[in-house]
Every structure is written in structure tokens, then in C-alpha cells.
């Protein structure tokens with residue numbers, strides 16, 4: 001085994017060496033900088049993973065490459081015997097220079113819609129074939145589509161059918177967009193109109209699972225309002241403008257093309273306890289609290305959370321569930337981010 005000098009500083013077992021890998025590496029960097037620590041003289045400063053790497057999250061855009069290693073001087077990158085390992089090499093590829101990019105299979109998955117933002121790989125340091133252990137010895141590389149590249153010149157989404165499509169007041173759906181696979185949901189509903197009882201197939205199946213899990217905990221949920229066609233939203237908005245004025249309409253209704261309901265990935269939900277209405281107090285009911293804590297497991301997010309009104313442009317809506325697939329929902333839940341924040345939009 002061709003160990004770098006730090007192993008002679010820390011005579012430990014291979015396994016323990018792995019565990020202390022990054023910490024030791026960082027320590028050595030600092031020692032070299034100080035120059036009078038009594039450590040063996042190192043002819044070249046080692047590359048630094050350290051603070052630039054450990055415990056960090058990096059966002060990777062399709063087609064881009066990110067470098068996880070900062071080099072110092074002319075030292076080899078990574079030094080002899082060291083490399084970085086991806087936990088999902090089928091999608092996230094790390095080359096010997098410590099650069100991460102998506103594989104062709106991943107890019108194809110993005111094109112076909114099976115792979116969405118939020119999928120991630122853990123990248124961990126390895127030396128002489130032994131993986132470093134511990135939280136500080138790895139980082140997370142998260143796939144994130146570049147939201148600027150997903151818009152056309154008119155502020156309309158290029159790929160409105162994406163499960164991670166970000167729709168808001170400045171990112172509109174084309175007026176011609178109708179989701180390709182709308183179905184009637186299988187959960188209980190409380191409105192007669194057929195259109196609003198629809199969702200896209202995958203989202204509908206996930207909603208069924210969510211409601212089933214809620215029922216298992218003793219909570220009865222009811223679907224109220226799902227898909228809304230562009231023309232329906234247009235009529236609704238124009239009616240507000242006609243009866244209440246433009247300002248009121250913009251405050252309480254979405255302009256056509258800017259309603260997430262047109263994606264077919266949204267369902268407003270309620271409960272018998274709420275008398276089937278959509279009100280903020282739903283979030284304080286046991287059922288509403290259970291939904292907020294568990295929806296991500298089924299691929300849903302509370303799209304307009306409390307305290308994020310200035311970011312999403314909408315008041316708190318504990319009833320408005322948006323399907324984004326479990327990977328992204330879980331990521332947003334654990335990071336405590338809205339879609340706008342995740343995509344780093346102003």
C-alpha cells in the first residue's frame with residue numbers, strides 16, 4: 001500500500017485510517033502551513049478536501065461538471081493512493097481528478113422524466129481501497145436542473161410535464177399544455193366537477209397511498225380540487241377581475257398559466273373535521289399535522305408553507321399538496337426549502 005505521509009503521523013489500522021482520513025488530511029494541511037509543528041517535511045502541500053468538501057452539499061446541473069477537490073501547488077490530485085467514490089456511480093460519476101458529472105444514463109433519465117431534481121449521491125474519500133467513515137468524510141452531490149434553462153424567452157416552461165417543474169407567478173405553463181396522463185383519482189372527493197377530480201396517473205397513485213397511510217393512523221382525508229385546465233383558470237381569474245377588480249383578482253387568484261393546478265400534479269385536500277373547506281386551520285388539526293410530517297414520503301410537498309409567503313408569492317396553504325416524486329420531496333423536507341429556494345431563484 002502506498003500511503004501518504006500522514007499515515008506515519010497517525011499509526012492506526014487500515015479501517016481507523018479510513019475513518020480519520022479527511023480529518024488527518026486537513027490537519028496535515030494546517031501543519032504544513034504553520035511550518036514548525038515538528039511534522040515531517042512535506043515537499044508539496046496536499047490538496048485540501050477539508051472545509052471545501054466535508055459535510056457540504058453541492059448542486060450539480062445536467063451537463064455541468066463540479067470539482068470537489070481544491071488543489072494546492074503542484075501536488076497530485078488526488079494524492080497517490082487516494083480517490084473519491086460515488087454511492088450511485090450509475091448516475092453520478094467521479095473521475096480520478098475529483099470531478100463529478102452525470103452519466104449518459106442519468107441524462108437520458110432526465111430527458112425521459114424518470115430522473116428529477118433532488119436525486120443525490122454521497123461522495124466519500126477512499127484510500128488504498130478503504131472507504132473513509134464518519135460524517136465529515138463525505139459530501140452530498142444533488143442533481144438540480146438549471147431553472148433558467150427550463151424557460152423559453154417568454155417566461156414559459158419548456159418542459160411543462162416535468163415532475164420537478166417549477167411553476168409560479170413568473171414561470172408560466174403554456175396555454176396549450178394539457179397533462180398527458182390525467183386520471184380520475186381513486187380517493188374520496190367532495191366536489192362534483194369531473195375536471196377537478198383528476199390528477200396525473202403517478203400523482204394519483206401516490207395520493208391513494210398517502211390517504212391509505214393516513215387512514216391507518218386514524219385520519220380521514222378528502223380530495224377537493226386537483227387538475228384545473230388553462231381555460232378554467234382563465235374563466236375563474238376573469239370572473240374575479242370582473243366582479244372584484246384587478247388588484248383583488250391578483251391577490252386571490254392565479255393568472256391563467258401560473259396556477260400549479262394546471263400541471264395535474266396538485267391536489268387540495270381537506271377533511272370532515274374541516275367541513276370539507278380549505279382553511280388555514282387545517283394545518284393545526286391532527287390530520288393536517290400528520291400530512292405536513294408525512295407527505296414527503298409519498299412524493300408530496302406542502303407547496304406554500306407558513307413563513308415563506310415572500311418567497312412563494314402565496315399565503316400559507318396547508319391543504320395544497322404538490323407531487324414532485326419522493327426524492328425531491330424528501331430533499332425539500334429535510335432541507336426545509338421551498339421549490340424556489342431549492343432552485344435558488346431570487
Ligand SMILES: [Zn+2]
Nearest residue numbers: 266267268320
Ligand atoms: Zn391549490
